[in-house]
Amino acid sequence: MKKGMTYADAGVDIHLENKSIDAMKRVLTTKRRGFGAPMTEIGHYAGLLDMGAFALAMTTDGVGSKVLIANAIKKWDTVGIDCMAMNVNDLLAIGAEPIAFVDYLALEKVDPERSAQIAIGLQRGAEISNLTIVGGETASLPEIIKGFDLAGTAIGIVDKDRVVTGEKIAVGDVMVGVPSDGLHSNGYTLARRIVEQSKYTYFDKMPGSDKTIGEELLVPTRIYMEILDLVKKCDVHGLAHITGSGLLKLHRLTALGFEITDPLEPQTIFSFLQKLGNVTDYEMYRTFNMGMGFVVILPEDEARKACQIMGPGSKVIGSVTKEGLSAGKLEL
Numbered sequence: 001m002k003k004g005m006t007y008a009d010a011g012v013d014i015h016l017e018n019k020s021i022d023a024m025k026r027v028l029t030t031k032r033r034g035f036g037a038p039m040t041e042i043g044h045y046a047g048l049l050d051m052g053a054f055a056l057a058m059t060t061d062g063v064g065s066k067v068l069i070a071n072a073i074k075k076w077d078t079v080g081i082d083c084m085a086m087n088v089n090d091l092l093a094i095g096a097e098p099i100a101f102v103d104y105l106a107l108e109k110v111d112p113e114r115s116a117q118i119a120i121g122l123q124r125g126a127e128i129s130n131l132t133i134v135g136g137e138t139a140s141l142p143e144i145i146k147g148f149d150l151a152g153t154a155i156g157i158v159d160k161d162r163v164v165t166g167e168k169i170a171v172g173d174v175m176v177g178v179p180s181d182g183l184h185s186n187g188y189t190l191a192r193r194i195v196e197q198s199k200y201t202y203f204d205k206m207p208g209s210d211k212t213i214g215e216e217l218l219v220p221t222r223i224y225m226e227i228l229d230l231v232k233k234c235d236v237h238g239l240a241h242i243t244g245s246g247l248l249k250l251h252r253l254t255a256l257g258f259e260i261t262d263p264l265e266p267q268t269i270f271s272f273l274q275k276l277g278n279v280t281d282y283e284m285y286r287t288f289n290m291g292m293g294f295v296v297i298l299p300e301d302e303a304r305k306a307c308q309i310m311g312p313g314s315k316v317i318g319s320v321t322k323e324g325l326s327a328g329k330l331e332l
Contacts, residue, residue: 005277007287010193014245014286044165044252045093045241046156055160057096061086062151065188066218071147072202073214076114079150080121081128082185085221086243087154088129089294092227093241095164096156098129103136103152108145118150121220128223166253166297168237169320174300177264177317178310180293184221186244187288191217194277208268216269224294230309238297242289247332250295250325260318260327266291285327292317 007014025042032038032049039048039055046057063082070076080103088098103122105115115138126133131154183191195202195213202214209216230236238253250258270291274284284290296306297320307314325332 004280004283005190005194006279006283007187007190010190012189014248039160039163040165045090045239046096048094048158048163050160051157053160055096055158055163057091057094057156057158058153059087059090059156060151060153061090062149063185065192066185067148067150068192069188069202069214069217073212073218075215075218076117077120078218078220080118080123081125081220081223082121083150083152084122084125084129084154085223086185087152088125088131088156088223088225089221089241089243091154091156092224093164093239093294094158095162095227095231095236095239096158097228098131098154098156100132100134101126101129101152101154102134103150105136105138106145106149106151107138107140108142108147110140114148118148125223128225130225162231164231164236164239166238169254169256169297170237171256171320171322172300173237173297173320174303174316175258175260175318175320176296176298176303176306176310176314177260177292178224178294178296179222179264179313180242180267180289180291181222182219182267182269183217184243184289184293187246188217190277190279190287191273194273194279198276200276206269207272222293224310226310227294227296230296230306233309234298234302234306236296236298236302236306238295240295240297242293242295244287246284246286246288246290247325247327248286253297254320257321257324258318258326259321259324262315262317263290263327264292264313264315264317282330282332285330286332 036049046059049056063079206213206216
């Protein structure tokens with residue numbers, strides 16, 4: 001049997017990325033004093049600024065190498081949703097309501113048709129998120145960019161007494177898993193490597209689906225606006241947007257551990273990629289969201305209400321423990 005593919009072999013080393021982030025954080029120490037001073041340290045889902053009666057939240061993120069599949073099949077009308085989602089979901093992960101967004105589109109070569117399709121996705125993402133796209137920047141960079149890159153920055157607002165950072169998480173709290181719509185926008189360096197080294201192309205039909213493999217991989221990231229209703233009606237202790245590095249994202253919230261005993265069922269695209277690339281369960285759960293795009297942590301007696309608010313497929317998947325992170329028999 002061939003050696004199983006890994007994210008690191010494909011070119012993305014999660015541990016090295018974390019070391020790089022830590023190296024930058026050691027240098028980026030200047031903090032504003034007075035009005036607008038920071039309320040959080042670098043490293044959470046969103047940064048918070050003290051605006052007196054409320055906090056201003058900021059996030060920035062991009063679509064990543066998913067755009068290479070959009071280029072390959074010339075379908076660009078959903079990547080704008082991904083860009084919006086990656087930012088808005090990070091605002092929601094601290095309980096903030098999104099209000100505004102700016103985008104940054106870097107191009108190898110100007111293509112009005114492609115730009116118009118990208119705008120369709122951005123507009124749809126703005127509608128879902130109930131925010132305004134207040135501006136942006138387009139840059140032609142033929143010596144730097146191959147194809148295009150799309151990123152953005154979102155701002156949100158939250159009452160200071162409603163900020164969810166994870167500090168209230170306690171042993172015995174339960175974890176509610178909320179379904180993803182597929183790969184979302186992470187792990188694509190590995191996903192692309194698997195497909196491109198296989199017998200398939202992006203234009204082949206996805207086994208068991210009426211979509212092509214390329215179309216299945218371009219299913220846009222879900223935007224979890226239900227969180228705003230959830231934080232008003234439940235005693236939420238922690239929120240996690242499951243993106244790059246998969247379940248390891250839970251470590252952003254607390255030094256306590258997590259035990260997942262009843263994970264959500266991953267969509268077919270995950271088993272397809274795992275089998276095609278001979279990827280281990282361990283690698284899959286450390287790279288992809290595995291069918292779960294968001295995790296809510298709260299007291300057990302709030303779980304039923306939370307599942308109803310977050311919608312179909314949401315369920316209790318595990319609980320908070322003293323230490324460690326496990327999914328079934330996997331120690332992550």
